[in-house]
Amino acid sequence: MSVERLITDNIDVWTSTVKTKSASGRGSSKKIELYGIKKLRELILELAVRGKLVPQDPTDEPASVLLERIAEEKAQLIKDKKIKKNRKQPTITQEEIYFPVPANWGYARLEDIYDVRDGTHDSPKPTLEGYPLVTSKNLSSGKLDLSDVKLISKEDHLKVQERSCVDRDDILFAMIGSIGNPVIVDIDVEFSIKNVGLFKYYNRLLSCPNYLNYFLKYAAEIMKKQSAGGVQPFVSLGKLRGFVMLLPPLAEQNRIVTKVDELMSLCDQLEQQTETSIEAHQTLVEVLLNTLTSRADAQELMQNWQRISEHFDALFTTEKSIDTLKQTILQLAVMGKLVPQDPNDEPAVKLLERIAEEKAQLIKDKKIKKQKALPEISEDEKPFDLPSGWEWSRFGDLGYDLGGGTPSKGNSEYWGGPIPWVSPKDMKRDYIDSAIDNVTDKAILETTIKLIPENSLLMVVRGMILAHSFPVALTKKSVVINQDMKALIFNNIEPEFLLVVMKGIKNEMVDLVDRSSHGTCKLVSDKLWNVVLAIPSLRQQRQIVEKTSELLNICDQLKARLKESQTTQLHLTDAIIDKAL
Template sequence: MTGQQLKNSILQMAVQGKLVPQDPNDEPASVLLERIRAEKEQLIKEGKIKKEKNPSIIFRGADNLPYEKIGKNEPICIADDVPFEIPESWEWVRWGTLSESIQYGYNAPAQENGRIKMVRISDIQDNSVMWETVPYCDIKEGEIDAYLLKPNDILFARTGGTVGKSYLVQEIPEEAIYAGYLIRTRYSNQLCPQYLKYFMESELYWSQLREGTIATAQPNCNGKTLGNMLVPIPPSHEQIRIVEKLNAVMAHVIEYGTIDSRSKHLNNIFPERLKKSILQEAVQGKLVPQDPNDEPAAVLLERIRAEKQKLIAEGKIKKNKHESIIFRRDNSHYEKLDGIEHCIDDEIPFEIPETWEWIRLGSLFTINPRNNIADDTVVGFMPMPLLKDGFHSGHTYETKLWKDVKSGFTHFANNDVVIAKITPCFQNRKSAVIHDLPSGYGAGTTELHVLRDYTKMLYIPYFLMICKTHDFIQNGMKNFSGTAGQQRVGKDFIFNYLVPLPPVNEQKRIVEKVNVLIKSCDIL
């Protein structure tokens, strides 16, 4: 049960007479309503309020069913209109019968300065008026009294996204009127205004409002709908007891709602946090056991370097002018770059197994390669929407001729890793291993970085996994450049990013395990 559902349930009990016990010594609500009618008649005689055209009187008939007499018409049974039974000491009454007046607000432009403050719908937040920001308006002196707010008035939003929201006026720091999109309802001081306000938060109130709301692009509800609402009225003393009970209970309901919302939020974010933890365990060598029979990553790197030298000699790839070699010495990590060795212990984020090595992405992959294929080749074309986000690898493509997409787009091929470089696609993990392209080649959005392994010695899904880790995303965001809303991760970040490199067979075991666990997280 949500906090709102709990609140609705308690308010339903309150308006049905089930929240507090009835006291046989209480004056019945029928007597209270007679006094209110007499009071209204007196105010009409004094010219302070207008006479109702067709006043409503609801009473119990000899058959104990509710009947309503409207104006001079014959009473009719309204048992089908009454939503539930109420205690014998209670009465059903129309909102318009209870109200001394139901009046629309004053229409005037808001101003920084003026004759008097004017409360608008937007000034009411969380059952409070933000008095400091309430604007002023100009109004003729003789019109002020008709719109002047008084304690215990209830304001009602009659249009827009907040239609039906109500506010009980309790404190007025300075004279104020109310704006045209609000309705003011005013009552006899023999009624408990807090009870009426709680009624306006109940499902009984909202269900009647929905039936009477005009369904347009801008929903609105008029004073007639409000006046026709059925309200269950308890004896005066019971109204007070109900309000006291609700005031005490609602503090706990709010606390429950806060805890429930926080719990739901944690449940919602837990799968993603778990996925991040799984990837972190994976890249630290803690997800699957090491196999002493695996070829160490150091040997793999020697074979990769030898293969790259061969490819350079054949003119298939360019020589890396700033080749990085990372090695261990004296229990520390050193990097040889441009012939200079220096300790990089402060860059190493965590310990890795003995059979693993640290390496920069730029030492393993060609970053953002270009394809060299015939113009009439049919290729895959991938705009950003066709690259899926999240922790899985997924993409689709359109088909194009190479001549139509070779210029002005990013090049890629089967088994390349593509990474969205622009915000928010980067943070949303839009990245994938490219596969199943027609002719094996493609192009797409310019907002991609591409990793290509010309040596074909690496297990590429492992490196896609690296690009989806929390560390990769967070460090990439720290290296954003560009204007707000158009920030990007640069090529240098990708090139220099340190990755933990396991033996190839362990790369495969890690990815297999990660895929199983991530899939399990998806069904949590």
């Protein structure tokens, strides 16, 4: 089967097979990987280096003759003292040849075909003016990027040039960190390299740089698996020089490059179309769900939901669409649109009066300090029409707040106790009953940290996470918190209801975050405690919690089924790849 046929016959597999990226790190905006198209690109490269991409031409000059001519050029360069003679490499073993070699192909170690070097291993002193020092990060985009590069002096540059002078058409290869990312040098700017492999030619006329570039992309995947190092994996110059390359005749190298370019261009088109389709699908989901949370009466709300429910199976087919549905459910809960209203319920104003009375008593008993009164809620601050019996309240009026701190790390008597010391890194779940670090009773007695009771609401108010999220959680036992957190201690409000509310207004909370020029994110107390919330009766709060839990569980089931389907698609994609090879 031709590669074109392989692509077209399985077009749905390539474009529909996606993989969710890891949630760790300061994530990219793209949370899914187009796994099918990624595997298709890998397949094209593998077919290319196996000699299965273009027909063999018996009239081509055999690769064995090409290797002899390259060896002669190398020997002459050594004789003329233009390059040094490297130590002799061991004979190539069968284990180093990963698959059968076509009849007119040959194989050799990379250093027998190319002049393989690397850059400096030192750290030249940065200067305000001078020559760019290229490292692995400047290759990470798949192109040579000098937009973020340190400059070094002419003296240091000339030292590096003695070891590894870079010319146009040479190929650079990242040797540390993200191994690989080979790029062809397509500029005439002078620069130095550090911890980067350099492939030069014994005779440019006997080489096809684009074929070498494609081969190195394939080889990089093997080298990554064989690389040394832990946090910073690396491949040594010796490994790079000794890697075995299966070499086609020069004429076939050029034909392969033409075909790979053509097929990679097709992959680019598929990728663009798939991304556009995914983005359009998500936009449609968001527009339709927004009609549920807009200012609409009950009849219009039902009409909007009917429109969505008729196409439910087609709409909620990605993790992002299901996450958007979950957020909409939380928003509907906040707005009182999730459960019917009961005119017999006690009005929320009575509930808020009891909360205010209890807070006043705590102040009178000197259990908490009197806080500055929060301003009256203006009409402009009310984001939607309240259901009958509900009431608006400032967040800070629902209870009283406590901050946190860090006991001295130098005092061992403060640490290792039974009391969880909660920091933002612990705020990855809805309920907190433990933490990575714990403190002792002595720490509470002798430092400024305060014990926060069970069923209090914890919030992160400082940290990079606030750029895109607002972590909240309920305490299930007494805890203390660090200085990047705030806690609201409250009674007369259903704890799970308050958790639902704060998760439901996540986007609004993120919009309140202040961002400094160097990226620090902070939600100041004045903005936090002045947030306006809609409060129903206690009975209604419990109903909302129950209904929200029920609907979110259905969403989680949808996600689980989606993951099963995605796993099946991944296996199908891998099976097609294996069959093609």
